[in-house]
Amino acid sequence: MADLDGSNYDYVIVGGGVAAAAAVDGIRQLDDSGSVLVLGAEADGPVYRPDLSKKLWLDESSSLERSALLDGQDFDLRIGTEVTSIDPAAHTVQVTSGATVTYGKLLLATGASPRTLDLPGSDRIMYYRNASDYRRLRELAGEDMPVTTVGGGYIGAEITSALTQNGVRVTMIFDEELVQQRLFPESIAQLVTDDFAGHGVRLLAGETVSGGELADDRVGIRVGDGSVIEAGAVVVGVGVVPRVELAEAAGITVDDGVVVDEQLRTSAPDVYAAGDVASYLDSLLGRRRVEHVDSAEKMGKHAGRNMAGADEVYDYTPIFWSDLFDNGYEAVGDLDSRLDTVEDWNADRTAAVVYYLRDDVVRGVLLWNVWDSSDRARDVIARSRDGKLGRGELIGAIPTS
Numbered sequence: 001m002a003d004l005d006g007s008n009y010d011y012v013i014v015g016g017g018v019a020a021a022a023a024v025d026g027i028r029q030l031d032d033s034g035s036v037l038v039l040g041a042e043a044d045g046p047v048y049r050p051d052l053s054k055k056l057w058l059d060e061s062s063s064l065e066r067s068a069l070l071d072g073q074d075f076d077l078r079i080g081t082e083v084t085s086i087d088p089a090a091h092t093v094q095v096t097s098g099a100t101v102t103y104g105k106l107l108l109a110t111g112a113s114p115r116t117l118d119l120p121g122s123d124r125i126m127y128y129r130n131a132s133d134y135r136r137l138r139e140l141a142g143e144d145m146p147v148t149t150v151g152g153g154y155i156g157a158e159i160t161s162a163l164t165q166n167g168v169r170v171t172m173i174f175d176e177e178l179v180q181q182r183l184f185p186e187s188i189a190q191l192v193t194d195d196f197a198g199h200g201v202r203l204l205a206g207e208t209v210s211g212g213e214l215a216d217d218r219v220g221i222r223v224g225d226g227s228v229i230e231a232g233a234v235v236v237g238v239g240v241v242p243r244v245e246l247a248e249a250a251g252i253t254v255d256d257g258v259v260v261d262e263q264l265r266t267s268a269p270d271v272y273a274a275g276d277v278a279s280y281l282d283s284l285l286g287r288r289r290v291e292h293v294d295s296a297e298k299m300g301k302h303a304g305r306n307m308a309g310a311d312e313v314y315d316y317t318p319i320f321w322s323d324l325f326d327n328g329y330e331a332v333g334d335l336d337s338r339l340d341t342v343e344d345w346n347a348d349r350t351a352a353v354v355y356y357l358r359d360d361v362v363r364g365v366l367l368w369n370v371w372d373s374s375d376r377a378r379d380v381i382a383r384s385r386d387g388k389l390g391r392g393e394l395i396g397a398i399p400t401s
């Protein structure tokens with residue numbers, strides 16, 4: 001590809017993740033000739049990120065190549081290229097090398113950066129966001145090379161489950177009493193925690209990490225009481241923050257994310273945002289920011305279509321899902337265990353629908369081992385919001401089997 005400096009593209013996408021890939025698809029649905037440039041900081045092009053913590057460990061027919069997105073699409077990709085500034089008035093972006101690129105329409109799909117802990121620098125310690133992290137963990141983890149996971153959220157739970165199912169001994173350190181306690185009501189968080197223990201995971205609950213030390217082929221993680229947990233690799237998942245710095249420096253409105261309108265336009269002309277970084281107007285739940293792949297895909301595609309002239313209102317409420325050993329779930333809306341919850345279990349307590357309420361209005365629905373019901377969950381949220389479904393009518397509103 002020619003030198004970037006002085007180049008001119010109809011569409012420039014900042015970020016190389018799922019939202020970026022979906023935006024290329026969206027643009028190409030309406031415009032098959034406009035020039036498209038994707039600028040990604042990672043060493044790889046876009047991959048389907050859920051595979052990194054699930055399928056690639058659990059499905060023998062999977063491969064990193066098959067998880068790559070955008071096969072066959074016509075666009076220019078620059079990997080390992082970080083955008084350092086945006087000038088919305090001049091319609092230009094600048095990259096680390098100093099090169100300047102002019103755009104017609106720009107998409108901010110910069111995602112989120114992991115929160116970090118005060119640990120020594122080592123390629124045995126991963127915050128687990130991209131394909132390089134997957135490759136490195138594959139090299140290191142094994143039946144004779146245990147792994148420590150830090151954090152009891154999505155990454156900690158999924159990687160612990162995936163590695164354990166690959167015969168790797170895992171110690172999980174987290175600062176709450178139960179696995180995924182911020183997400184699930186106590187009944188399900190307890191069940192998940194017991195299941196992890198039953199599969200041989202060593203659980204260090206209620207522990208914070210106070211530091212780390214490196215030896216030849218080991219990393220030691222120090223916990224509150226001073227003891228050190230040794231492993232060949234450490235995966236840290238202690239949350240993420242939206243990457244808003246570029247937008248902020250360019251004077252674009254930011255408020256827990258880059259603020260977009262119902263067409264996914266930011267406050268700057270011809271600049272759109274989508275994915276983890278975007279604070280959008282959810283038609284069911286109001287303004288929010290979502291850090292899940294379904295949101296990145298749908299919003300990215302929609303932004304791409306609108307950049308190519310579709311002019312459509314974004315009215316999608318995303319789902320998210322996970323598999324943890326033999327249990328799995330789908331969910332819609334705000335799953336925050338601090339909300340009031342109503343639990344509806346099936347007879348043998350293997351499946352449940354959990355409603356999360358604020359001021360007696362349903363804000364989220366967890367479908368625990370319940371499948372193909374996300375449209376019903378959206379419907380419940382809408383009817384509850386409109387005052388057509390009371391709290392007392394929730395039990396049975398969505399079948400548990």
Ligand code: NAD
Nearest residue numbers: 151152153154155156174175209237238239291320321322
């Ligand atoms: P998270 O917010 O899900 O979990 C963070 C966890 O770290 C919490 O349990 C918290 O208590 C714990 N923690 C925080 N500080 C700690 C400390 N100092 N010591 C020990 N524990 C500490 O975040 P994540 O797991 O890092 O996931 C990152 C992002 O990836 C999230 O935005 C998530 O939505 C996304 N993700 C989603 C899925 C999915 O939808 N299935 C899967 C993987 C990742």
